[in-house]
């Protein structure tokens with residue numbers, strides 16, 4: 295399915311973009327094409343999410359997948375954004391022992407990994423303690 299035109303027009307590289315339903319006001323992330331509450335009655339529009347949230351739960355990863363070995367140990371958390379959606383994300387720039395449930399975090403953009411074949415470096419969102 296081709297992305298609707300508005301997805302291509304939004305500069306979403308430095309923001310988290312979800313969708314908001316104009317019918318029930320629910321904010322959804324990742325973005326959806328159909329509101330799970332309203333179905334065909336939903337009116338979904340792109341919505342710029344809050345850059346702040348808090349840690350709902352977390353774990354410390356000691357054994358990393360291939361390509362992430364140099365980052366262990368790291369914190370993988372479920373963060374609830376101020377707008378409501380929850381997402382799984384890495385929490386960076388902190389000692390894993392200093393992370394607690396309820397900590398305030400904010401969005402940052404970081405290198406995620408690189409493609410060894412062509413040297414392209416990928417960036418994506420992570421969070422750090424406020």
Ligand SMILES: [Zn+2]
Nearest residue numbers: 315318329332
């Ligand atoms: Zn809805």
